[in-house]
Amino acid sequence: MMPELGKYAVTVLVAWGATIGLMAALVAVSVWRGGQVKRALAAQEARMRRNG
Numbered sequence: 001m002m003p004e005l006g007k008y009a010v011t012v013l014v015a016w017g018a019t020i021g022l023m024a025a026l027v028a029v030s031v032w033r034g035g036q037v038k039r040a041l042a043a044q045e046a047r048m049r050r051n052g
Contacts, residue, residue: 005012
């Protein structure tokens with residue numbers, strides 16, 4: 001299934017690995033930050049319910 005990459009095999013595979021790694025990191029940071037924002041919003045809504 002893997003095409004013959006010749007002398008560029010290492011470069012192409014490193015580029016693919018870096019891309020996959022960076023994409024995974026971006027997804028992980030987005031999910032983590034989304035959780036932070038969700039908790040902050042819930043806390044703010046709770047404060048508003050108590051004071052309003």
